[in-house]
Amino acid sequence: MTQLSPTSTGMLSNLNTLLSRYAESMMWLARYMERIENLARLIEVTEAFVRGPDGKTVWETIVQINSDEERFQALHPAATEQDYIQFYITDLANPSSIKGMASAVRENARSARPLISTEMWMHLNVFTRWVLDLDPSDIRRTGLSALCNRIKQDCQTHTGVTEGTLYRDQAWLFYLLGRHLERSDQITRLIDTRYHTLLPCEEEVGSEIDTTQWASVLRSAAAYHAFRRLQPVTTTPANVVGFLLKNEGFPRSLALNLRQTDAVLAALSAHYNLRRQNYAIQERLSELRATLEDQTAEEIIIRGLHEYMHWIQAQIEAIQSEAASAYWPPIEKLHVPECYVEQ
Numbered sequence: 125m126t127q128l129s130p131t132s133t134g135m136l137s138n139l140n141t142l143l144s145r146y147a148e149s150m151m152w153l154a155r156y157m158e159r160i161e162n163l164a165r166l167i168e169v170t171e172a173f174v175r176g177p178d179g180k181t182v183w184e185t186i187v188q189i190n191s192d193e194e195r196f197q198a199l200h201p202a203a204t205e206q207d208y209i210q211f212y213i214t215d216l217a218n219p220s221s222i223k224g225m226a227s228a229v230r231e232n233a234r235s236a237r238p239l240i241s242t243e244m245w246m247h248l249n250v251f252t253r254w255v256l257d258l259d260p261s262d263i264r265r266t267g268l269s270a271l272c273n274r275i276k277q278d279c280q281t282h283t284g285v286t287e288g289t290l291y292r293d294q295a296w297l298f299y300l301l302g303r304h305l306e307r308s309d310q311i312t313r314l315i316d317t318r319y320h321t322l323l324p325c326e327e328e329v330g331s332e333i334d335t336t337q338w339a340s341v342l343r344s345a346a347a348y349h350a351f352r353r354l355q356p357v358t359t360t361p362a363n364v365v366g367f368l369l370k371n372e373g374f375p376r377s378l379a380l381n382l383r384q385t386d387a388v389l390a391a392l393s394a395h396y397n398l399r400r401q402n403y404a405i406q407e408r409l410s411e412l413r414a415t416l417e418d419q420t421a422e423e424i425i426i427r428g429l430h431e432y433m434h435w436i437q438a439q440i441e442a443i444q445s446e447a448a449s450a451y452w453p454p455i456e457k458l459h460v461p462e463c464y465v466e467q
Contacts, residue, residue: 366421
């Protein structure tokens, strides 16, 4: 998974009164908070529900979802359960850990302090300080499930505080852009990894398999209750994949978040005169949405779920790169005349 860079110094661009470094900080603040919540839920669900043929917890799927195979293997060639847990919760050297991302949240919140509400700042300050003070003994003392629950609740509290107190201007729109891009990326990674992990080698693609394990996929996306409202009896891989990719009512579905990303870009274009900056991004997004609308879940699975999820992830990464180029381009080095260089 592409690591999200810390905030840059930025520059004053044509975002009216918004410094581009503020736009960058708001986007990454949202992405990191979404990712922390997703990871806490994934750890909790994996411990409780995700089992291999031998009945043991399949911790490797978390490494695969986050594309951390090389880094993790280098540090833990003979990994134990405790290695996985510490790597993703308390290892500050791992930028994908909850502690590593909390540090990034803190820096982005500090950079955007003039824009975020006092309530947001106070909550983020307390939350990140608590996470940064965690050590492995806290996990053992508290219990993994209870710890993950607290992290999820704090992330959800942040979402509520932000919804209720953040002023609706460009900063809000860039925050939403980060949230929707992160949710789009995370749902495709979850589907891609868990689908192929849960499909036994002897089963055909799209066949009926263990519904308990597929329930773990839904729980990992906080989708179990919503899915059961629509599918009270039947659970098939196609139903689960279709719900997570195409359902327009579920907050973390790919279709909904792509539509909301499009709406954010439209608002930036219409109200802040950013049509030129958004044109290439919106073109790419339109193509992505069209490919999703034109296929059923069954067709996606048969044509190659892994390949399609990988393509979507590449498109989301390209959207992020294009946004960075448009809104917070790197500052070119100033030429310093030789007469001003100290001898």
